[in-house]
Amino acid sequence: MLKILTVVGARPQFVKAGVVSRALLEYSNVEEKLLHTGQHFDAAMSSIFFDQLGMPKPDVQLNINGGSHGEMTGKMLIEIEAAIVDQSPNLVLVYGDTNSTLAGALAAAKLNISVAHVEAGLRSYNRTMPEEINRIITDQLSDLLFCPTQLAVSNLEKEGYVPSTIDLVGDVMLDAVNFFKKQAQKPKSYTGGSFLLATLHRAENTNSIDKLRSIVDALNFIHHNVGKVLMPLHPRTSKLLLENKIDLQVNIIEPVGYFESLWLLDNCQLLLTDSGGMQKEAYFFGKPCVTMREETEWSELIDLGVNKLAGSDFERIVGCVNDLLDSRVDSDGQIYGGGAAASRIASRIASA
């Protein structure tokens, strides 16, 4: 029996783990346990995803959140190590690039337990992003590197990774969208009319008050002059706007669950975001995307012309929205693996 301990903690990881866990159920030689670090803890950021995705309650529930990155990651390391000793898995499975990802990979590697990383090889080449540090170290510690795109494979090859550890599987978020899109649900708090969808939570945008103000000015301008902007607000952003008395005038709603998020993507005219995952989800739904960052790990979307980088600059954000608003996006998902990433991952793990 191959025992897997999956470590998750932040909102997008629940979605990714949900589809891979389902694929792993096909293999009778695999037993999976789930550890939730507690990094995201509000019902709207965590338990709603477990309910909607039909995931069982975590086998190990930690309660580690907030504080500095070192503090959060350090506490996770201590408790994940204890859980690994207790569960004695053969493999630890981690997703993406959050502090929970890094802590899971490091705890396992220190105990000589194999690590599998889903979303390996992504790079922004911006080391001021906490996520870039987390993904570089996690890749270094991993024995199985599951890449979502050809670009991710090339990044790892450039860094000298052993080719036999690299596997181009595609993006599990496409699998999730294909599986769940019929269950898309209009959020109760949404009150009709066409809209541009916006999300904002990245440390590089929210920790700099100048950038935050500039983005908010742009969103307010678009809302009043281009088209209504609807924004499910991340708790981090909400706190910072309040503390700094920044007046966001768009239509604000609470963070939404996965099904509501799918509905918003399917029904918006365009997405403005600094999220990594939502850039691709917009593409899966045939929607143009303005990315409020200076770089993206998903640059194939820039090459296709369906996504534009606008940073945090007022003029650039408004200009990109005007450029892309009525553009057509044809998406067949083939650059992201066609929706079979989870089954490829499960098959490789089961034969490890």
Ligand code: UD1
């Ligand atoms: C984290 C990830 C980021 C990912 C995002 C997905 C890291 C370094 N960052 O960012 O890569 O894109 O998750 O959403 O791991 N908070 C709440 N309730 C919650 C969750 C968070 O109030 O349920 C508050 C926290 O207390 C903290 C702030 O929001 O003050 C930020 O949370 P944190 O988990 O540190 O980072 P995210 O910005 O969510």
